[in-house]
Amino acid sequence: MAVYNRNLLVRFAGATNRLLAGAVLWSAFTCAVRAADPQPYVTTLAPTGQSDLDTALKTSSDLLSLQATRAVGPFALAGRVRNEYDRLRGALESCGYYDGTVHILLKSSKQGVTMDGMSTALASWIETVPANEKVDITVKVDKGPLFHLGTVKLVESATGVAPHLSDTEQKAFGLHTGQPAVAADVLAAGGRLLDALRESGHALAQVDKPMAYLRPASRTLDIVYPVVPGPVLNIGQISTDGLKKVHESFVRKRLTVHEGELYQPSRIEAARQDLTTLGVFSNVTVRDGSDKAVNGTMPLDFSFQEGKRHSVGAELGYSTDLGARVGATWTHNNLLGNAERLRLTALITGLGGSAQQGLGYDVYADFFKPDFLESRQNLNARIEGLRQLFWSYRQTALLLRGGVTRPLAKNWNGNFGLAAEQERIEQFNVSRSYTILSAPLSGMYDNTGVGNPIEPATHGVRASINVTPSLSLGDKGGSTSFFTIMNATASTYVDLHKLGISRPGRSIFAFRGTIGSIQGAGTWDIPPDQRMYAGGSATVRGYRWQGVGPQYGHTKYAIGGTSLDAGSVEYRQRLFKSFGMAAFADAGQVGSSSMPFTGTLRVGAGGGVRYYTPIGPVRLDVAVPLNRAPRGDTWDLYIGLGETF
Template sequence: MPHVLRLSTKRQVASILLAGVLFGGLPWAPALAFDLFGWFRGSADAPPPPDMEALPYSLDYGINGGGSDLEQVLKDASTLQSLQADPPPDAAALVSRAEADLPRLIDALWGAGYYNARVSINVAGVPLALQAPRTDAAVRAASTYQARALVPVQIVADPGPQFVLRNVSIRDARTGGTFTPAELPPRIVKIQPGDPARSADILAAEARIVDHFRAQSRPFAKVPDREPVVYHPSQVMDVTLGVDPGPRAGIGVIRVQGTENVDPAVVRSFIYTEPGDPYSPATLASMRRSIAQIEALSSVRIREGETLDAYGNLPLFVEVTERQPRIIGASIQYSTTDGPALRAYWAHRNLFGGAERLRLEGNLFYLTEDGGRPNREGDPRWEDFGGRFRASFLKPALGGSRNDLLAEALVERDRTEGYTSRLVNGTAGIRHRFSETFSIQGGVEYERGQTTDVLGQIDYQLVGLPVSLSYDSTDNALNPTEGVRLLASVTPYPEFLGSSVPMTVARGTASAYYSLDDEARYVLAGRLGLGSIVGADLEEIPANRRFFAGGGGSVRGFGYRTLGPTFLGEPIGGRSLLEASVEARIKVTDTIGIVPFVDAGTAFASSYPDFDERVRFSAGLGLRYYTGIGPIRLDVAVPLNRQRGDDTFGIYVGIGQAF
């Protein structure tokens, strides 16, 4: 779950986070500053002022038809545009730069389908054109601007009419015949007579054709022959593509390369493809994602063999690079809701050479009941502080198998709006990975603790046998656009194992993602969460084990863990839980998106949602800024059925989508 910063009208939260990361053998890394949204940068294309050392120039475009789209085509191709902030030293260099641009600009217009295009470049009022004899007039004219003013440069284009496709022929390069619609569907080719004769569209069609045949287990599919013929008087193009699908192949021998300190058997255990399985790019992508889950590795590259083996299979070479094994970090945080907090962690990602991960993490925070204010007696007391220490260990690929050993220990003293708790917890389990998407886990859990809330104090001991399953077919962890996520767990705490509160806790969450278009600019996302506790009465269950709703990962707009049964006006949690969310994720540009959403949910006193409690609803609008590591999220949510004491709205900031 992404970390979020939540603000509300009653609890204005301001956080400052200072973090440092230390990799094994390296000193503390220097701080790097960047302007995330580019709001504070000047134009990167702005020319510098005139001086004696350089000859900067202004750049203008004059296009006879075609509009802003053609102007952008010319800008993308022009070195005068891309190097404007790096001016030449003198007039001769400026003229040479302009002359070198002429064939590039013609090629760019041809690529856009304008095969009768003409381009000239005016330097200080002197025109330059292809196949025109060079004179020194442009050099002399530009020299007069040295150290005085920007040299005026104008790119003048007469694109003429845009050519269209007249005939489109796709043939088999091996036999000379044509492909049937079943072999090569028209939806793959897409280009057809009457379409603009753009080279980018033709190249895109070639790429789709190759991808189509590669997805049919033909790794050597290619387009060896391309025959575009332009008829200038008719303003049309005929294009013939010769496609060689290549032979069908399976996966051959898989060799792991690049491991120096990590056991290659661990890498191999995360490869679920076996020799003889059908080849496909999707299989290779799945293999790459699976191997990337190994924290000891920093990169994964899969290289395909150049020829098939004797069995008609394609050898694969998995090339990996390793991370520095050690990492350490720390942070200092302050908020008016929770007061000050310190956090530090250390981790080793390859403890014994088998990609074992050991992580130690400690948190120290100020326990408050009143929005971060100190106790009324003045100075903070030791009992006003809480803390959490966690140690976790992961041993992947036990004996080279797909079984992983997981163990964790936790010591915690915490306080929320509804309760305070102290506990010691330890878990150990085995996870079996059936595939990259599906795994099950079973183990044992021990917890001993004490909770106090408005219902009283509970001293308890729990010994459980947790079992869980996970299925994740989504395409991206932080920004899924397609697929399904399922997580279900059930943990019985029977009395005969030593549990003082015999009960069974079950919880499940499911989310689904559906893209409405090929570019995933419009994505529908939905989430449903359910929980149930059976075997014990509500007042017997430790407060930290009951279900609560509300907050950034639940029903946005309401306070964190405040929705559910109450007693004397205080939230006490419930024995069952219902949560649901629906979002429409809309990309306005490649980097900016908006997300209208609706959340609903609450906790119930009974062991199943009987709706004795009022289901709470909220709605809101989110803003997304898409980066290379994932979207930065800003959500504003408003409760739709507020009750006394509820916030009027909530603001949430985090990295990654809400679910």
């Protein structure tokens, strides 16, 4: 922002002359005098009583920022002091104080002599300071009166007349007569106006840097903004570049902007970001295809850089109740050319857990197809082989699942699917086989703004509601039962920054609640793996998985139930750059009736540490039961990637 005094360039000419004179003096000093040893000093900047101004002054001060790292000799220090006047005056003016005064005094405590920073003998005086003695530099600023904006004009560069702006564009500009003449606010107004013009279709709009005219008599600053709105344009031809394995027809169908629509940067950027979520591109960029209008339109050029088609990963987790879980995944991205994904996973489970009787496995293949049948509708399918050796039962199962997920409203997604499971369960040396058919239906809400599930949320709400009608067929004339599993989970996150207590994202309270019920059948008519259990990181930490709820006498064998409720509160504090801590309390119960809030309430508490990596926090938590169940664990350890919820 150029500032003119009495509509002339005298000020800039004077500044140029001062710089030239300073250069000449500096050359004379360096040629005529031998450089002295570096002169240490300590700077004290007196506060003005205005926090934003004090911040600007500290940021602008070379005396402060360089005193510990850039020690210089007497003549260089004198030059630094002289330059400080202009730097601090610039800071004053940026905050609206155009008539302020800067005072700099230097003092040698042993000599008891004070020197004004503007003195021509400053360098010689500094040279007389005894060796190993620091110079005390005191900087005081008299800010003077606050200037306000006088006239504020927008003019077209070519015609010199005011451009025609819509109410939205005028509101975005936001500058008005009488507001404080703060440079950042004046410059930000131009950026907002440019964004508003382009959002209204003015793809070629230009908003130049403002001219500012200082009026000392009235303590005002007049502002003139040169503006070139340009014509309103629609989106023209859309070109794609860089596609190799991904089909162009799929990309064009996926695009959320189309030729002939109004040119709007927000919608164009949203389309770019949407393409990046497909997981097959390492980079997607978009730019205007021309520097001038083409038949009343603005062409767009989308450029793509495809990511690696194959990737290998490892999975590792540990808790004292479920033991270690270790395995590997192999992923094929863009399987058929339309961003399909096939992921193969093989895991060994139950390595030394208090809720386990031995080793198990979990092997599955996941298939994902975006835009299945229609836009924004995704297909998910899985085939899975599973063996789990819990204390409560031993299970070997083959599962088939498939479903579609689609957005329902802002922040809402819905899922409907079908599933079939063939399993064999051994319990108390008795084996039974079950065939289970189900049709899960769910709705998910998430306004946390966190796309990566491993990245911790700091605000907002996550919630899910699940209803799963199920039919269980027993083998060899066994009983047939029909039941519906219903559960809901919600979590919310409160950043203490909103209360003015901490910096953003550093201090978080997280809350979670879960409730569930099984309708249509009693506990004994439901296969053991379909019943409700609690304990562990998903519900009540400090109790092993299946350690909360009805048990067979005083044993480790859980019966399971037909209702569940649990709640958690957790405080997360980030420390330094890469470390953090957490403290939490959980409570929950499992009942043998279909109504929640029945059973024996169990409470656990604990804490942990976090190490933040680029892909998410590594979590280590320790929890203890506050009212331990018979034969329950005395404590539990949980290690994993990402927060618990």
